[in-house]
Amino acid sequence: MSGILYIGNRRYSSWSLRGWLVVRLAALDVEEKLIPLEAGPSEPIKTISPSGMVPYLEHDGANIWDSLAIAEYAAEYQPALWPTERTARAHARAISAEMHSGFRALRIAMPMNLGRDYAGLGQTPESLADIARIDGIFGETREKFGADGPYLFGATFGAADAMFAPVIARFITFAAPVSIVTKSYIAAVRAHPLVSHWYNLAAQEPASWLLEKYESLA
Numbered sequence: 001m002s003g004i005l006y007i008g009n010r011r012y013s014s015w016s017l018r019g020w021l022v023v024r025l026a027a028l029d030v031e032e033k034l035i036p037l038e039a040g041p042s043e044p045i046k047t048i049s050p051s052g053m054v055p056y057l058e059h060d061g062a063n064i065w066d067s068l069a070i071a072e073y074a075a076e077y078q079p080a081l082w083p084t085e086r087t088a089r090a091h092a093r094a095i096s097a098e099m100h101s102g103f104r105a106l107r108i109a110m111p112m113n114l115g116r117d118y119a120g121l122g123q124t125p126e127s128l129a130d131i132a133r134i135d136g137i138f139g140e141t142r143e144k145f146g147a148d149g150p151y152l153f154g155a156t157f158g159a160a161d162a163m164f165a166p167v168i169a170r171f172i173t174f175a176a177p178v179s180i181v182t183k184s185y186i187a188a189v190r191a192h193p194l195v196s197h198w199y200n201l202a203a204q205e206p207a208s209w210l211l212e213k214y215e216s217l218a
Contacts, residue, residue, distance in 0.1 A: 002028075002029045002030070002059060002060050003028060003029065003030040003031070003057065003058050003059030003060060004030055004031050004032075004033055004057075004058045004059075005019065005020065005023050005028075005030045005031070005032050005033070005055060005056075005057050005058075005059075006033050006034075006035060006045070006048055006049060006054050006055060006056040006057075006058075007019065007020055007032060007033070007034050007035075007054050007055050008034065008035060008036070008037045008042075008045070008054045008055075009034070009036055009037050009202075009205060009209055009211075010034075010114065010198055010199075010201050010202035010205060011112075011113060011114050011115055011202045011205055011209070011210075011214075012037060012111070012112055012113060012114075012211065012214055013037060013054060013055075013112070014107075014112040014166030014169070014170075015053070015054065015055060015067045015166075016054050016055045017112075017162075017165055017166050017169070017198060018055070018067040018070075018071070018162050018163055018165065018166060019054075019055030019057065019067045019070045019071075020032070020055065020198065021161075021162035021165060021194055021195070021198075022067075022070055022071040022074040022075075022081060022159055022162050023057065023070065023074055024194055025074065025078060025081060025157070025158070025159075025162065025194070026074035026075070026077045026078035026081065027077070027078065028059055028074060028077060030057070030059055035048070035054065036209045037209075037211060038211075049065050050063070050065050051065040051066070053065065055067060055070060057070050057073070059073070067100065067163070068096060068097065068100045068163070071096070071159040071162065071163065074159075075159060080156060080158065081158045081159040081162075082158060082159055082160075083145065083153045083158065088144075088145045088153055091141065091144070091145065092152070092153060092158065092159065092160040095137050095141060095152075095160055095163075095164075096159060096160050096163040098137070099163045099164055099167070100163065102130075103130040103133070103134065103167075104130075105124065105126030105127045105129065105130050106127045106130035106131060106134075106167070106170065108127075109122035109123070109124050109126070109127035110122040110127060110170045110173070110174045110176070111170075111214055111217075112166050112169050112170055112173070113173055113214050113215070113217075114169060114173070114198075114199055114202045114203075115202065115203065116173060116214075116215065116217075116218075117173065118173050118174045118175075118217050118218060119173075119174065119175035120174070120175060121174055121217055121218065122174050122217070123174075123176075123177075128177070131171075131176050131177065131178065134164075134167060134182075135178045135179050135182050138152065138164075138178075138179075138181060138182045138185050139179060139181045139182065141153070141160075142181055142185065150184070150185065150188035151185070151188060151189070152164070152185070157189075157192050157194075161189060161192075164189075165189055165195055168185075168186050168189045168190065168195075171186055172186065172190065
């Protein structure tokens with residue numbers, strides 16, 4: 001192995017999913033090491049990751065502890081993670097950066113949990129505003145750049161799709177009110193082999209890893 005990708009629980013860790021997807025899409029030669037998340041700050045993760053968070057990638061001498069930075073690093077090995085055309089690539093980076101830094105209300109009201117059905121919960125005015133903005137991003141991007149396939153930029157599942165994959169998981173778990181265009185995109189992302197594989201692995205995690213703060217929203 002030429003590297004290690006440290007991740008948290010697949011059931012909950014949205015940032016781990018982003019990092020894992022781009023690493024797998026780029027076919028980087030890495031070993032996966034999962035560190036179960038804890039109810040509070042994780043001392044085991046703090047001893048490994050400079051930021052005290054996951055994902056954290058060690059690969060061929062590089063040390064990267066941010067999901068978007070991992071995506072950019074992975075794209076050096078697999079440039080197709082970003083669209084080839086200049087304006088499409090700029091748009092992909094802009095919406096990925098917006099996802100990376102924004103939508104805090106959605107994150108708080110609708111935490112990622114791949115094993116629960118929280119339909120109708122978490123719909124605060126603030127989270128609904130975030131959902132509306134994301135719905136708009138999906139619609140605009142698909143209209144401008146996605147005509148030749150089911151993903152944001154067409155036929156290729158890329159870095160921007162990876163950045164929004166945990167949002168799709170939240171939309172499924174909480175049955176978020178979205179447009180028909182977004183519902184179609186949700187189905188395409190959920191059916192992607194890598195996303196399906198992540199869900200399957202999440203379902204195999206032991207009950208001892210469950211965290212009450214994510215399991216008692218209903």
